[in-house]
Amino acid sequence: MNRLNLQAYIAGVQSCDRRTVAKAITLVESTNDQDRALAQELLGSLGAITRHKNSYRIGVSGPPGVGKSTFIESLSLHLLSLQKRVAILAVDPTSKRSGGSILGDKTRMGRLVGNPDIFIRPSPTGETLGGVTRKTRETILILEAAGFDTILVETVGVGQSETAVAGMVDFFTLLHLPGAGDDLQGIKRGIMEVADVIVVNKADGQFLETAKQAKRGLTAALSLLGAADSGWESEILLVSSLNNNGIAECWDCMWKFYRMMSENGNLQAKRREQNVSWMWALVTDDLQDRFKNHPAVQEHLEDLKMAVNNETVTPVKAAAILMQAFTKNLGGGNK
Numbered sequence: 001m002n003r004l005n006l007q008a009y010i011a012g013v014q015s016c017d018r019r020t021v022a023k024a025i026t027l028v029e030s031t032n033d034q035d036r037a038l039a040q041e042l043l044g045s046l047g048a049i050t051r052h053k054n055s056y057r058i059g060v061s062g063p064p065g066v067g068k069s070t071f072i073e074s075l076s077l078h079l080l081s082l083q084k085r086v087a088i089l090a091v092d093p094t095s096k097r098s099g100g101s102i103l104g105d106k107t108r109m110g111r112l113v114g115n116p117d118i119f120i121r122p123s124p125t126g127e128t129l130g131g132v133t134r135k136t137r138e139t140i141l142i143l144e145a146a147g148f149d150t151i152l153v154e155t156v157g158v159g160q161s162e163t164a165v166a167g168m169v170d171f172f173t174l175l176h177l178p179g180a181g182d183d184l185q186g187i188k189r190g191i192m193e194v195a196d197v198i199v200v201n202k203a204d205g206q207f208l209e210t211a212k213q214a215k216r217g218l219t220a221a222l223s224l225l226g227a228a229d230s231g232w233e234s235e236i237l238l239v240s241s242l243n244n245n246g247i248a249e250c251w252d253c254m255w256k257f258y259r260m261m262s263e264n265g266n267l268q269a270k271r272r273e274q275n276v277s278w279m280w281a282l283v284t285d286d287l288q289d290r291f292k293n294h295p296a297v298q299e300h301l302e303d304l305k306m307a308v309n310n311e312t313v314t315p316v317k318a319a320a321i322l323m324q325a326f327t328k329n330l331g332g333g334n335k
């Protein structure tokens with residue numbers, strides 16, 4: 001890749017030169033060892049980890065077609081009217097196509113394209129969830145260093161991506177389709193628990209009545225969960241992203257959360273906790289890579305997998321053999 005020098009990255013990001021910001025993100029997305037080293041230097045120099053306390057990181061999740069991109073577009077237009085500077089990212093580990101699914105959204109988010117106070121970045125492609133989320137955190141830090149104060153992270157509500165995103169944002173928005181009152185359409189309980197707001201989207205036209213029913217059903221379900229430890233009580237809102245109805249109210253709710261959690265210190269505490277989890281995630285990923293690539297482990301791995309499969313070796317025994325092979329050779333052989 002066409003790499004700049006550190007000073008050029010720093011200057012370009014700090015002055016929010018869009019081309020350099022994009023290049024800096026490409027740098028943090030790279031898996032090349034030299035790029036990784038430079039990316040770490042860049043993040044360190046930007047003071048990115050510690051300095052950007054005034055940003056607001058918001059996750060937007062929900063099933064495909066619920067209206068996440070439309071919601072983000074409407075919300076962003078509202079934020080622009082409040083003089084916010086907005087960055088939009090996508091986390092979509094399922095997207096293998098070039099440019100990721102948000103590229104289609106880039107045209108959908110047509111009213112935002114070209115605005116200097118908006119930055120849209122598609123999901124890195126062909127990545128595992130771990131890879132995407134690691135890069136997303138670092139991308140957020142670059143964008144905050146470039147002066148974007150509101151970061152919107154769109155993620156498809158499939159697999160584990162939504163919990164991963166919930167772990168890297170201040171506020172988590174769950175979008176819900178209007179549906180029958182007490183049918184929660186298989187919303188996972190765990191996701192309801194991390195949602196700071198549930199937006200029943202498409203509350204317009206023929207969907208309005210069912211949207212109201214959905215709200216009643218969700219309210220009942222939510223009341224069983226009670227308030228979170230932080231003291232925040234999740235809200236349920238009716239929104240039409242298409243008609244911009246309820247968008248301002250939704251932002252008011254998000255802003256109320258931000259003020260409350262900043263004032264009582266819970267926002268800072270949450271970010272500190274997220275940083276510790278982030279550290280562990282990095283260590284776990286790295287260890288797993290090293291383990292799997294270790295020659296002594298590789299030597300035994302296929303045979304042991306087969307043996308466990310044939311039930312000739314117990315999983316416990318197989319794991320012990322692998323761990324022993326790994327630790328015995330830790331001094332040498334390791335890359």
Ligand SMILES: Nc1nc2c(ncn2[C@@H]2O[C@H](COP(=O)(O)OP(=O)(O)O)[C@@H](O)[C@H]2O)c(=O)[nH]1
Nearest residue numbers: 064065066067068069070201202203240241242
């Ligand atoms: N009626 C109605 N349609 C909507 C609304 N929001 C999104 N849509 C439509 O739902 C479809 C999927 O929207 P999109 O934002 O791409 O969903 P995503 O897959 O969750 O990002 C599009 O055809 C949108 O025009 C809404 O508030 N009301």
Ligand SMILES: [Mg+2]
Nearest residue numbers: 068069105154
């Ligand atoms: Mg979308």
